Amino acid sequence: MNAIEVKDLNVWYGKFQALNEINFYVPKGLIAGLIGPNGAGKTTLIKSIVGILPYEGEIEVIEGDNIGYLAEDEGYYGYLTGYEYLRYFSDLYGFDRDKIYELLKLVGLDGKENVLISKYSKGMKRRLGIARTLLSHSSVIILDEPLSGLDPNIKSELRKIILEISKERTFLISSHQLRDIEEICDWIIMINEGKLLGFGKPEDLLEEVKPVREIIIQVKDVDESVVEELKRIEGVKNAILRGNIITIEYGGDDDSEIFKYLLSKGLKFNLKSDTLESIYREVYR
Known part of the structure; x- marks a missing residue:
């Protein structure tokens, strides 16, 4: 009802x-x-x-x-x-x-x-x-x-x-x-x-809106070459390194290639949950 x-x-x-x-x-x-x-x-x-x-x-x-x-x-x-x-x-x-x-x-x-x-x-x-x-x-x-x-x-x-x-x-x-x-x-x-x-x-x-998600990667002793490789993966819109944190903006349908690459480098990472904020950014941009 x-x-x-x-x-x-x-x-x-x-x-x-x-x-x-x-x-x-x-x-x-x-x-x-x-x-x-x-x-x-x-x-x-x-x-x-x-x-x-x-x-x-x-x-x-x-x-x-x-x-x-x-x-x-x-x-x-x-x-x-x-x-x-x-x-x-x-x-x-x-x-x-x-x-x-x-x-x-x-x-x-x-x-x-x-x-x-x-x-x-x-x-x-x-x-x-x-x-x-x-x-x-x-x-x-x-x-x-x-x-x-x-x-x-x-x-x-x-x-x-x-x-x-x-x-x-x-x-x-x-x-x-x-x-x-x-x-x-x-x-x-x-x-x-x-x-x-x-x-x-x-x-x-x-x-429905397929918003850009943020994938937050906590890293140690990483260099810009890793960030540049991440940017080449299909669906990755941007990757930024700040201190020991890499923030990836991803807008594709299958992010498995990102995780495969991270695992191959032995990097620890965690994925933030999608929120209303991500819907808002996508719909009202």
Whole structure:
């Protein structure tokens, strides 16, 4: 079963077409990453799904229109405390007030519930915003650039929170920073200039785009002649020696010749895993 289905989606701003024939789906229960550079159309797509923007085409969300949504530029009432803010929305959504403290603990704001939001850091406000999305009883949560502008430690903590609350829910998370979300996403939607470039499991997209992989070789007492020989192997786009590390950029289908050569020289090596970053480099270059 799919949690989100988008069919033949088109969005216009006057005469400018912001989204052009977008078609994709997100299976229920997955964390989906919506990726693309700034200006790709990510926020326009999200606003279409949550019903903020008019559009042409079809959008279906499991369990109707009840979506938990956190905008990138979410506004907060600074004169309220964290608890008062969630109490306001709990009454609006019909959420049990008794569970607010449980929700605050879930997002790491227990002990901060009586602090004015105006005193919250940016990371604390994002936590509060995520807590607010959970008040809607929705099984679909959409977060627009939730990790943007945060320091690495806060990003790591928020990723853990998202993983924890993703049980029995479907998430759609947008980001232009691949490293922010690749650790937690098991479904990817790629867009650029208002057009869909691909969607699916990361490993399937890797097969589809055949990205350049990095093969990292740890060596000892190696000279440039080894690097030059590596460059001659079919599929090797480049090889660079830095200290005792050779980095090979490989874009072919069969890398066995590289390994045969390395073994013949008695070199120790390890192969880095393909990541969303390698997909990103290939698709958006």
